Amino acid sequence: MDMNQYLSMFIDESNDHLQSLNENMLQLEASPDDLSIVQVIFRSAHTLKGMAATMGFEDLASLTHKMENVLDLVRNEKLKMQDYIFDTLFKSLDALESMVQDIVEGGEGKADVSSIVSSLQAIERGEVAVAAPAAAAVPDHSAAVTGIELDEFQFSVLSQSISEGHQVLYIQVKLRDDCMLKAVRAFMVFELLERSGEIVKTFPDVQDIEQGEFEQGFTLYMITQKQAGDLQDQIMNISEIEMAQVIALDQESLQQMNQRNLAAAETAAAQAPTLPAAEEKPAVHSPVNAPPAVKAPAKASSAATPSRTIRVDIERLDVLMNLFSELLIDRSRLEQLANEAKNQELTDTVEHMSRVSSDLQNIVLKLRMVPVDTVFNRFPRMVRDLAKSLDKKIDLVITGAETELDRTVIDEIGDPLVHLLRNSVDHGIESPAERLAAGKPETGTVNLRAFHSGNHVFIEIEDDGKGIIRENIVHSAVKKGVVTEEEAAAMSDSEAHQLLFAPGFSTAEVISDVSGRGVGLDVVKSKINALGGNVTIYSTPGKGTNFSVQLPLTLSIIAAMLIKMGSEKYAIPLSSIVETGIVKQSSIRTVHGSRMIPFREHHIPLISLSRVFSIPSYNEADEAETEIVVIRKGERLAALAVDDFIGQSEIVLKTLGKYLPAVQGISGATILGDGQVALILDPNAFIK
């Protein structure tokens, strides 16, 4: 049987299943005991397996089969979902995704998945230890922490020290994996700490540590007068130390920590596999590094009602759009002719046709609208992985995923958003320890919001992290030569924040896995600007940062003001018009060689469109009064002198063609009702 005709259907459906698997796995991670989610996941995997087997993609089918086996155990409560099982399953999903991608590109969906398969088989057999390497890539400090437990005496000593004004520190040290002399390093740490204060309790016991009988890390409580940060630096100065976390405790956090550790120790003892259970309440104040919980958007109904949609090639929609704009042009011609002919029946018919075609226009436009969900749905997984690799705890809260945007915008907006989200996760949200020290909940929140406002869609990424420290940006910008020191000093805070978008600017001091790959936020800004949108930053130090992206609803149709300049007609996008008005010649002043008019409390420049564009048939200087259009670029305003207003209209954007890619002051063209081409002004070009 020839399978080719089913291939595209297979690919589409596989992608749908993989997406739903990803989403549901994330949900399951947030509530690991919900077996109904496991059922959904199992069914999805089962369908995928069946489809792959039918199409002859054996590798794909066998990997899904192994996943199914594991899920089957979970579903029948023979296996409890745990951190490393999630990791392995997510890895399997990634492998499946790359296989499907290979099929899309014409391959046979083959991939070497032997290590994942053996991990899955090990899980299936209940051999936890073999499966553990799958999770080993993420440093697992939690294993070292869960056992630390204070007895009553130690607890009261610590608690009393706090009330007497001493510092009680909780210190977690991890040695590098390749550390040769663990006991020596540990001894050096202890020696250092004993000089600074008194160690109350260690885990493992001091004897064990001295004999090197511990994994890669140890934890301890101590009483001291020194500052947490200083001690941390000192510990880090010892070689072969990978990580040192020093957290100052107050009464409340001491209490919580002890309780939590007691509880964790109990559960750990009760469970046969010794790995820690996934943390369920991210709000608990605790420095324990449990996997981050990422909330997936609530999608209650999606599983129940299959969406009744068909897939259409976007190019066909473009053709439809073009044909439709032809129809609109003919419609206006017909209207004109009917007016002249003064035949009642003709007029009625034309009017009816006009109404039908207006409805048709709305439908055609709506066909191109897609919910931002299609972009957002890959973010929960991404944030989960990022948070894990950065050892942070992050809640991603998505709202307004149903907001619709033009397909062409949707296709372009994904990458910039990924970049902004990464920025929030990497630079915005602090590590759990820093957050606790700053008195914030350990889990950071990143809000991803989409909403309509007027003719625009806003997408906001807001974190409750450390915010932007003006000095850091300014310092870095001056160092990199983006601005001079004097310019920087004169900037307002918000102007300074915008420096983040300057080309060649990146505050990342250390190149991490997540950012600092040489792609700065300037690329994000230019991409969004190219879409006709705008991005702004609001930030409060210590409170968080908000990136606000403003996008046009659609790229192909905009609302514009049509104006006349002698015999020529131009369109000005409504989005950049502040207002229209009339000024007398007598109120035009000349300041420093340029003409200004009073507008509200200020004077703004008056630009003569007829002179800039050398329009032959009109000059506003011949008139006593001239119509103006006040346009805006960001905060700055200017007025364009025009001949006459024709009126507001929805116009279909067209490019000037490849031969004229960039004409100054012109952003494109549109075809008017009479079939004539009118140029669209680019107001940004008029304001420097």
Next chain:
Amino acid sequence: MGEEIKVIVFTLGSEEYGIEVDKVQTIERMMPITRVPKTYSFVKGVINLRGVVIPVIDLRGRFSLPEVEPTEQTRIIIVAVNDMQVGFIVDSASDVVDLNSDSIDSPPEVVGGIKAKYLRGVAKLSEERLLVMLNLSEVLNKSEIIQLEGLEE
């Protein structure tokens, strides 16, 4: 023997020029043109060709020949080269001829004042009839044209 090619013949002044037929999309009568400010002087503007906006070039202007008023014979030849759609305004477009690529000689030093690099060669149709073959990608090449002034008043 070279290959047979079909060529659209058009005139500028007294000269006859040729463009390979596979580069030509349509030939249109003169139609309203919207002027585009701030561009090259030989770009007459843009037209609406059945819903697509296409720039039109006055070929006389491009070759620095004196410009003339459009007449009944004036045509716009829509060509497509390297993904670019452009219209050429010509004095008239009359004919389609077959010729052998062997009959195209390399361009002489000077032909009717047009720079030789715009020309692919000269084809001899008969004793009296010479056809100047255009090198379209050079005609549409803008790199030699000086930058236009900014948007200042």
